[in-house]
Amino acid sequence: MILYLLFATFIGLLYHGIHRKAIARVQGRPGPPIWQEILHTLKFSFKETWIPKTASQSLFIAVVFVAIGIWSAALYVLLSGGSLLLLFGIYLLHKIVEHGMGLSSGSPYGKFGAIRSVISAASELPLLVTIVAVYFFTHSLSIADIVAYQEVHGPLLIVAFPAAVAMYLVILSKMHYGPFSIIEAKEIVSGNMTEHFGVWRAGLQVGFALKTYVLLYAFVLLFIGQLPFVLMLLVMLLILISLSFVCAVTPMLSPYDTVTVQSLVTGALVIYIIILGVIMG
Amino acid sequence: MFNLPTGNIGGQELFVLEFGDIVNYFSPYTAALFVFALIFTVLAIVSRPERQVDIAFGGDAYGAKEVSIDLMRFQRFMAIACGLATLGAMVSGDVFNFTLFASLVGITNIGIVAAYRNRHVLNAAFQYGIVAMLATVPLFGGAAIILASTGTLSMWELFADGVAVPIIAKAFLVLGVMGEGMAPFYVAKAEITRAQGAPFILMVHVSSLLLFLRVIEIVISM
Amino acid sequence: MKKQTALITGVAAGGISVAAWALATGGYIPHWTAELLTIVAFPAFVIFVALWWSAKSGDEDIPFIGY
Numbered sequence: 001m002i003l004y005l006l007f008a009t010f011i012g013l014l015y016h017g018i019h020r021k022a023i024a025r026v027q028g029r030p031g032p033p034i035w036q037e038i039l040h041t042l043k044f045s046f047k048e049t050w051i052p053k054t055a056s057q058s059l060f061i062a063v064v065f066v067a068i069g070i071w072s073a074a075l076y077v078l079l080s081g082g083s084l085l086l087l088f089g090i091y092l093l094h095k096i097v098e099h100g101m102g103l104s105s106g107s108p109y110g111k112f113g114a115i116r117s118v119i120s121a122a123s124e125l126p127l128l129v130t131i132v133a134v135y136f137f138t139h140s141l142s143i144a145d146i147v148a149y150q151e152v153h154g155p156l157l158i159v160a161f162p163a164a165v166a167m168y169l170v171i172l173s174k175m176h177y178g179p180f181s182i183i184e185a186k187e188i189v190s191g192n193m194t195e196h197f198g199v200w201r202a203g204l205q206v207g208f209a210l211k212t213y214v215l216l217y218a219f220v221l222l223f224i225g226q227l228p229f230v231l232m233l234l235v236m237l238l239i240l241i242s243l244s245f246v247c248a249v250t251p252m253l254s255p256y257d258t259v260t261v262q263s264l265v266t267g268a269l270v271i272y273i274i275i276l277g278v279i280m281g
Numbered sequence: 282m283f284n285l286p287t288g289n290i291g292g293q294e295l296f297v298l299e300f301g302d303i304v305n306y307f308s309p310y311t312a313a314l315f316v317f318a319l320i321f322t323v324l325a326i327v328s329r330p331e332r333q334v335d336i337a338f339g340g341d342a343y344g345a346k347e348v349s350i351d352l353m354r355f356q357r358f359m360a361i362a363c364g365l366a367t368l369g370a371m372v373s374g375d376v377f378n379f380t381l382f383a384s385l386v387g388i389t390n391i392g393i394v395a396a397y398r399n400r401h402v403l404n405a406a407f408q409y410g411i412v413a414m415l416a417t418v419p420l421f422g423g424a425a426i427i428l429a430s431t432g433t434l435s436m437w438e439l440f441a442d443g444v445a446v447p448i449i450a451k452a453f454l455v456l457g458v459m460g461e462g463m464a465p466f467y468v469a470k471a472e473i474t475r476a477q478g479a480p481f482i483l484m485v486h487v488s489s490l491l492l493f494l495r496v497i498e499i500v501i502s503m
Numbered sequence: 504m505k506k507q508t509a510l511i512t513g514v515a516a517g518g519i520s521v522a523a524w525a526l527a528t529g530g531y532i533p534h535w536t537a538e539l540l541t542i543v544a545f546p547a548f549v550i551f552v553a554l555w556w557s558a559k560s561g562d563e564d565i566p567f568i569g570y
Contacts, residue, residue, distance in 0.1 A: 059324050096490060106331040
């Protein structure tokens, strides 16, 4: 179990590295080596570490533990075929981690990152719409049931294509260097992660690596179905590289444009669900 | 004896807590939310408040704001009350109880924000108060419509297949929770950054997000 | 925190999750209990091991800070 967690962390960090490399190649730069993020994490973990004097001490540390904990839990929910609603819940709880991370330090940059993370709460709504759309087809929110449904009726990617697009957007909004990653924009230093340095940042890197692994795994599981393990990793990598292309060619949006785009997508999906409801009764 | 009719949504119930005819339940979903609310309530109790660093506009000067003991005590009290109300709402097995806890969360949220003695923050708190008050109408209205149309408020019966809950009641319930947990409204007000955030303002966010997650489960299950 | 304490906590957390996995495979405890234990222990394992190897042992050279 802990071995699988370490493996997922490793793969997640490797995917982050590949993401950076792909973006760099699209933009005509050489880019860092693909294991750069693994080195980053190790480097941060060797740095001298303390807690800023202005920080809210327990919270400052606790968010790092919570960040790793919730995504480990999400991985187990996925692997054991638990409730999709629980996965959605964990995704939303990640927002609290981001928010708490920024607020706990006392730094104005962290605070701006935290406020931006709350503003982009609109990015959660497409995921909710995805869940409702999936429920329309499968009549169950248990991941095991959804996988079983796809074995009989074919992948949901085809029958529920708009829902897959929404989920894709959700993953995009959590990718680094993407059009929606306003919480870590460079004009506010590192956003909500500004004051988490050293071991704390290494811990966050581990949590975020698990997050990337879980989100990509969930996408494949929900919309394509259960695949052999190596093929699963390969499909995840392909999705990641498509995301890298999107990240490479789009500029970062301003905070309010982010909300507008995400709300428009949600609105379109709500109309889709209403149509689905009328057609399917 | 008890058997949750909607095991395929939040998982089968692990444990039930009976208070007469009100039966609270812990399914994997509600238990996870409960644990999360508990973690942050404990953090609100043990964390020191942050000392917010402000940069003087147009200069290099910066300073940390001090937090007075009285203010911290009151905010901590409100944050703990808010945490307890959230804990109740997470595992409640009764729609009326849920709405009651939701409105309690609304009240304590206003308390957390209004404690801060700053004109802008108080202005914001006043407006949140109006939103939260308005939201109680659809919140309890939704519960009332459910009672009038089905004759029960127990989730154990409402979740069963044969019971049809009108869609307007569900919509009212969601609308009410969004108003009470004021996350959607409080983000639009930048005044909140003038108050020190952690861990008490964070509690506002925790409670409203968890309430939203719970009401989604209730609405999908009904 | 002392270097020793961080090491002990980290190794203990790692030990707990390995033991939980072993017990679950052997059928002594249910799988969800082992998962729950691992979820709690894994963050502690990561952070405390990192804190252990980033902590000073007290006899470093004074770094070269320029002429």
